[in-house]
Amino acid sequence: MGWFNRCLAVSATLLFVLSVTACSTGGKEGEGESLPMENDVLRIMWWGSQQRHQVTLEAIQFYQKLHPDIQFETEYSGINGYLDKLTTEVVAGRAPDIYQIDPSWVADLAAQHRLADLSEGIDLQDVDKKLLGAGKYEGKLYAIPLGSTAHGMIYDKAGMEKLGLALPKNGWTWEDFFQMAKDSVRKLNKEQYFTLDYAGNYFAYSAYQYAAGKGELLADDGTFHIDKDTFLDWGRRFEELRGIGAVPPAELNASDRELDLNGDLMVGGQILIRLSFSNNFVSWDSMKPGAFDLVTMPRSAQAGGWLKPSMLFGVDANSAHTNEAKAFIDWFTNSPDAVRILGTTRGNPVNTRVSREAFFDFSDEDRVGIQLYNATVPDGQQWTPGPSGTAEWVEKDWDLVEDKLSFGKETPEQAFEELRLKAQRYETK
Numbered sequence: 001m002g003w004f005n006r007c008l009a010v011s012a013t014l015l016f017v018l019s020v021t022a023c024s025t026g027g028k029e030g031e032g033e034s035l036p037m038e039n040d041v042l043r044i045m046w047w048g049s050q051q052r053h054q055v056t057l058e059a060i061q062f063y064q065k066l067h068p069d070i071q072f073e074t075e076y077s078g079i080n081g082y083l084d085k086l087t088t089e090v091v092a093g094r095a096p097d098i099y100q101i102d103p104s105w106v107a108d109l110a111a112q113h114r115l116a117d118l119s120e121g122i123d124l125q126d127v128d129k130k131l132l133g134a135g136k137y138e139g140k141l142y143a144i145p146l147g148s149t150a151h152g153m154i155y156d157k158a159g160m161e162k163l164g165l166a167l168p169k170n171g172w173t174w175e176d177f178f179q180m181a182k183d184s185v186r187k188l189n190k191e192q193y194f195t196l197d198y199a200g201n202y203f204a205y206s207a208y209q210y211a212a213g214k215g216e217l218l219a220d221d222g223t224f225h226i227d228k229d230t231f232l233d234w235g236r237r238f239e240e241l242r243g244i245g246a247v248p249p250a251e252l253n254a255s256d257r258e259l260d261l262n263g264d265l266m267v268g269g270q271i272l273i274r275l276s277f278s279n280n281f282v283s284w285d286s287m288k289p290g291a292f293d294l295v296t297m298p299r300s301a302q303a304g305g306w307l308k309p310s311m312l313f314g315v316d317a318n319s320a321h322t323n324e325a326k327a328f329i330d331w332f333t334n335s336p337d338a339v340r341i342l343g344t345t346r347g348n349p350v351n352t353r354v355s356r357e358a359f360f361d362f363s364d365e366d367r368v369g370i371q372l373y374n375a376t377v378p379d380g381q382q383w384t385p386g387p388s389g390t391a392e393w394v395e396k397d398w399d400l401v402e403d404k405l406s407f408g409k410e411t412p413e414q415a416f417e418e419l420r421l422k423a424q425r426y427e428t429k
Contacts, residue, residue, distance in 0.1 A: 042321055042328065045075040046100035047082040049259060049283040052345040059341045063331055070324060090114055095316040097325045101143060103134040103309045103383075110137035116315040118144060121326040123334055126353040130382075134309040143312035144329050147279060147347025149369075150376035151207065151297055151305045154276035154284060156266055158291040163187045167293075168273070170375045174211060174298040178237055181246040184272070188245075195273045196256060196265065197247040199238035200402030200415060202394045204275060207297050208234050210381045211304035218384060224393065224423035228416055235405065235412025242406075250406040261287050278369040278376075279310055279347040285365045294372040305376045308383030310347035344369045397422040 046056060053076050060072050075096065077085075089095045090109070101109065109115050119141045124132060127145065135143035153168070160167055165184055168176070181194040188194070198204035206217050214227035241247045248256075248271065257263030259280065265271045267287050276284070276294060284292050297305030313332070315325045332338050339349045339358050344366040349355040362370070401418055404410035410418070 040321070041071040041073045042098060042324055043073045043075065043096035044098040044328075045086065045096040047077055047079045048100075048345065049078075049280075049286075051282050051286055055342050055345050059332065059338050062337060062341060063328060066331075067327075070328070090316075093318065095318070097316055097319040097321050098313055098329065099316070100146070101312050101314050103145075103312060106135055106143050106312065106314070107137050109314065110140075110142040114317055115142040116317045116319060116322050116325075118142060118315060118326065118329075121323065122330045126351045127333070128350065128352060131309050131350055135312050135314075143314040144333060145309040145312050145350050146333065147310040147344070147350060148307060148373070149310040149347035150278040150307050150373040150380060151203075152276060152278060152372050152376060153273055153295050153297060154266070154281065154292050155273040155295060156269070156271075156291055157293040159269060160272055163189075163272075165272070168295045170296045172295065172298050174208060174300050174304070177298045178241070181241050182244065185244050185246050191270065193248045193265075193271050194241070194246045195271055197238060197242060197250070197253045197406045198275075199235050199242075199412070200398060200405040201275075202398040205231065205234055207275075207304035207306075208300075210306065211298065211300040211302055213301040216381075216384060223427055226416060226419055226423070231416050232412045235415060238405070239412070242408075250403070250408070253406050254403065259283055266292075277310070277347075278372040279344050281369040281372075282343065282345060282363070282365045285368075294368055296372065296375050303376070303379045303381060306381035306383050307373075307376060348373050393419075393423060393426060 117140050131145040131148055134145055135141050184194045209227055209230050212230045214230050217225055219225055256265045266274050281294055313329050315322055334351050336354050336358055339354045340361050343362055401415045405415055
């Protein structure tokens, strides 16, 4: 299961609703080491890849040199288990002072009075107002966006060139994608495939329906919408790819662990292209330097890729250090030093002025992600967190359908009907 779906784990205690793209990168699991503690410390918690851990610690250490009276206790891990741990600490009343959250968690946390009001005390004049909306609930600002990201694809450029395959280019179409998959079969090595079996993948299909001009699967009015003809067309196309060996067999497909050095099928050379957010490029490149490149999501009548806030910082409503937490977040998002240290590990920096000034200080790998983001901006779709029930529909229901389609236990027609009926259940709640 990829990080997209792992990010959609449902908390039975707090009704957190997680999205894809809300998400961001999942990296190596493991506990972080805490910085020295004293009686008064700021506790800060986040998830991410090893690269994100490293640069965040560097930023904290830089801030401490500027403010030697401020001490930090840091907690960090991969995405697996993060939400469960955060939920436990929030419910128990011992949440960190500052913690990283997905855009789709904001409403639930704010409604339960778990987040401090951040409407004042942080300079937001150079932050895109559309991004700020992701941190608002009932007109008040409860979380500060840390980056923005674009949904596209990453491909094994070195592997495709070695096989003599044409490389995808920005602006390519879904017709190009499926034709390239079919054309690749005669050139692929043994036990190598063009892409994953995305027949029942919520995020891949979302992009296909977006591009077809059929709208969002999750509407702001609380309804779920799968266009039947578009879904059946998508499913039948993957049936064809399955039949000619362009996607992995079901067991191998299910074993993929995105952004895992030993479990990611693209890193292992077994597939050539997969979904990606723009800010994930640095993590993938670190596992196989120079091998990969990014490309926009295929399009049709409209663009298929979308733009979204990557993640946010919230401050615990019961924190004894709210002012200190605000001051740190202000520096974290607005300081040129912080932006240069952090790069694009949380997406495009939200301070547009500082981001422009620091562009040429970013690494080549950072700039690859920025270029995908910029290529998506002109007509990219706008992300929405979706109505209540989103997490269970995506995580539980689509996961079941994905396996049934991949293992050949359900037809596209049966899968559509199953998802439609499950969606109705949430709409009537």
